Amino acid sequence: MADAQRIYIAIVGVGGVGKAFLPQFAHLQKRLDSQQPPVDLRLILARKSNKQVLTERYNGLDPNSVLDTLNESKKPYLDFDEILGFLESAPGKVVLVDNTADLGLGKQYPKCLKRGISVVTPNKKAFSDTWKLWESIFDAAAQGGSHVFHEATVGAGLPVLSTLKELIETGDEVTKIEGVFSGTMSFLFNAFMPVGGGGGKFSAEVKKAKDLGYTEPDPRDDLNGLDVARKLTILARLVGLQIESPTSFPVQSLIPSALESCSSGDEFMEKLPNHDDEMEKIKDGAAKEGKVLRFVGSIDVASKAVKVGLEKFDSDHPIAALKGSDNIINFYTKRYGSNPLIIQGAGAGGDVTAMGVTGDLIKVIRLLQGQ
Template sequence: MTPVKDVFIAVIGAGGVGKAFLSQLEGLSQRLATQSSSRKLSVILVSRSTKTLYSPQYSPLPFDNLSTKLADSTQQTLSLTEVIDFLAAAPAKSILIDNTSSQDVADQYPQVLAKGISIVTPNKKAFSGSFKLWQDIFSSAAASGAKVYHESSVGAGLPVISTLKDLVETGDEVTKIEGVFSGTMSFLFNSFAPTEGSGGKWSAEVTKAKELGYTEPDPRDDLNGLDVARKLTILARLAGLPVESPTSFPVQSLIPKELESVASGDEFLQKLPEFDSQMEDLKNAAEKEGKVIRFVGSIDVAKKVVKVGLEKFDRSHPIAALKGSDNIISFTTKRYASPLIIQGAGAGGDVTAAGVTGDLIKVLERL
């Protein structure tokens, strides 16, 4: 019988995705415990920006009320460097789960991997930052044998990255990637310019999306297009294009120039109705052609062109017919001349965490 092997897990970030992940991790741990040959998962550290809960002796933290215990913890808050050293000294393999969107944490990935610590994360900033950071992450992993998986950095729990990697690694030639990559933008345009009916005023739809929790606290963080640009940067790199950064190709911002520098998100929403006519004109122009506008990202691999912005689509097009806050990503390749399409919920704590949990299972199989 194969001896049970311990794997030590540290979780950074205990917000919406983090809490959902901890719940899924408990279920996974219980399922693995029933399989004689499986690895034993031990959570030895959970942290958020100002709190750390950890087990100095590497004994597992109980799952019961982990989030509450973290909030009540009086243990010294560990710096990221101290967390890395703590994991590196663990008596068995260790995995860092980074559920933050922190650039500071992302910048440390090469050092984490160099010490043999695997990483699972939805953090887009690590893989869409400078091209040098991208190269350093994967060369550190290759040198140490540590694994790094980031399915949820694009499309939450949808199998977007794993599908693209499989296409590339099996020798297919990806010619085009196109889609709606933002749950926020999907929701906004499906309600502002629906395929049937007239939709509401742009400013009213943005306000509604914020009230429903679909946007960032400041909606400009969604409307500037940078979130989509980050996801495209990741996919373009996986498809073989050495994209330097998310600002190195055209990205259309939907923030009126006059409102870019207003002090707050609330002030932005107050003044946005003054600019409704701009979006209304674009919607009407598309309608005259029998089309609707959607906010999409596209990568033309052959021409090496990456761009993010508004495009017009026939009402029957799969991108036009999306519902709610769904994402849709299409891959056109040598093998898939009719595109291979992935569609479904592209945002939300549970589905994002599911992508993270799925990646953790892959790492456990490969350690």
């Protein structure tokens, strides 16, 4: 039996995505250990907002019990520079798996990558912040001989970024990207204005989505359109557009202007029914044209136009026919002609997002095996 190649793994964030990632990681760890030649994935750090556990001798933590170990930990909480030193001193290749949405941690990626620590993450804030941060992340990876993958920043486990990269790298010309990029907004508008008519008042559908766990705890974080804008920023940058930030192009907020000053999500939800007439007028206007409303993002590559907001679609359009909380992303390219390449499916949720992260980790492991 060949000696196992050892790769050290540090996990930051054990919330919704992080908890879903741990059993997938344990499965991958077991599978790679049994292959020939084996790969020893060694978990050496688990960290959340106020606690951490690490193995000073780099001898590994059990992913099946690390949550309990972490919760019981009384060890001092080190600052990130100290953690970086610990990871850099590992006797082999290291991968940082960031399962948070922390921009502060995202700003540390260049420092990690320059020191040869690869990064895998669903953290869209890191890749949709300033253009300078975007450039510095990939420049640092090139300098450090490390790798960075972020498939789950757009579409969770759907192969959106990998498909787009393959289109570009094989010489296709992407002309337009259009789609529903938010599971929350997909669910909301499929309920508010379903194909065939019907649907409840906007405030009632927002409440239903919130009660079912489809929205953020404060629904304004979905209704302001910024989540979709972050995803469009990432896609636009990948097709070569130098987008400065998610606020540098038109983003339609569905928060009534009179409610922008609400001090809490609860106050917002309490007052939202008073503004249902505004959305009803837009809904009625679309219905008179025989169309339905959907909250979409689009990128016109030639004109460099990026926008997020409500659009009207014929009932037989693929975007109109979307079900539940699914995402749909249409790639219009020279190679595919007038019929777009369509990627569709669950674009949110802990398990599928963690799958995107695990898939990226597999890609990094393969690259590290070749080094």
